[in-house]
Amino acid sequence: MIKSMTGFGKYVVQLPTKKITVEIKSLNSKSIDLNARMPSSYREKELEIRKVIANSLQRGKVDFNLYVEITGDETTTEVNETAVRQYMKQLRSIADGDDLRLMEMALRFPDAMKTDKDDIDEQEYEAIKKALEGALREINDFRLEEGTVLEKDFLERVDALKELLEQVLKMDPERSGTIRERLEKAVNDIKAEIDANRFEQELIYYLEKYDITEEKVRLANHLDYFQKTLKSDDSNGKKLGFISQEIGREINTIGSKANYAPMQQLVVQMKDELEKIKEQMLNVL
Template identity: 30%
Template sequence: MSFSMTGYGQSALHFGGYKVEIEVKSVNHRYCEVVIRLPREWTRFEDPLRRTVQRFVKRGRIDVFINKEAEENTAPPVLLNHKAVNTYMEAAREVSERHGLNGELTVRDLLSLPGVFLTPEEVGTNQDPEPEEWGRVLEEGLVKAMEGLVAMRTSEGSFLARDVEQRLNRLEKLHGEMVQLAPSVVEEYRNKLRQRLAELNDGSFAFDEHKFGMEIAIFADRCNIDEELIRLHSHFEQCKGLLRADEPVGRKLDFLIQEMNREVNTIGSKANHLTLVNRVVEMKAELEKIREQLANIE
């Protein structure tokens, strides 16, 4: 199965009073490049998250965006200052004993006094989840986003593979026509050369069958494309096998397309035949379209 290098995935999680959104997008790239953008306080998780991405993809540029926002209608956390409460109660007892006053501090009185409640910043503590918990949450969210991205890359990859395979079928058809045309090239050249010599012979020179045969033999050797046609057929089979492989095959396919181009160019330079040259032009056009599609296959 072939995979595209283009895809998108996202996920959203709610944890510790925050909403965490993760977006992942990928485009084609020669290697596997992972770029992660996340809040500064989560920088420590960058390497583990990068390794998570690399478990899912082997090639392409993958951009990961992680945002953290406080949930709406979430009250800021406060802490009860027990030291201040004890101080207020001791002071109340002292005033009562020293001055003979009656009455006690109630809960309502205490809660209304300054300093009884402190924010986490005032006491140097933090009510956010522990770093290890955030690491687990980010890992879970990234996995969900990557699953979405892989699903899109798989779907797009299947479409690309079908298109490439159809073009390979077209190339095989052109190849078959070349195989049928190849033997007739020498025969047509022999007939045309014999006819031309007959037209030019005004009786001033004798026709030499031996030299004529040597000329035909040299031409036949020069325009022989059997080896190129055999190698092309082999490349077609290898390409179709790679398109069904469960591994990154983009580079291998790109190499095979280069080899096919080389064989087709050789056929074009050897073929002294108009119909064969036309088939070469058609094959080169199809190979260029395949090459463009392969630029997106992992």
């Protein structure tokens, strides 16, 4: 099972006089990179909220948005006139517009409303936590669905790599024979007296340098391990990335030792499949 780092979650809680909306969006990142946007009156809870999000999402570039909309009488909240005027002034410098339209836009920005309350109402904060939990459930479900799509793609590409490796295995005896013939012809063209036994020893030594038996075995093992890791209970994006690097090393070594055009063509195809795996790997949790 793997999860994508890409996802979106939204959850709404309706109170008697307020509507609380939490939105969470995430993209790929090497670590947790969280950007939180919320009204200033709720900032005292930011660290607690950040911890909950980080524990749930683990990795990713995350945008968290908390919106609180007043839907009834609210005697403790009023327009922050200074902030709204500043927003209107900045908007006017960017684009033309009548004051009413600019004010509507300015009221949507953070700190456009202010409250005289010193403490967050417990019932209100419980609603925020409920909305946060709901949004996290949604984004994790989204990540899991995206991960299923990625897993299918990975399995297809690993199968393609295994098929190419099978072709390499079938081609290897022909490759070895061709290399041997090429060396023997080169020696015969010299038209010089040679020691047959010594030549055979040197030929065996030379052919051993181009032997790819170990690389073929290791590559097959790495591909099996990649598939096994895909099926583990946890999403192991970093581990899969390390295995991909090892797969790449074996493919590169086979390519450098091939010394045979048809096999090098297969290596190019293997590199192409692996590159597509690595591109998608950036999105795996």
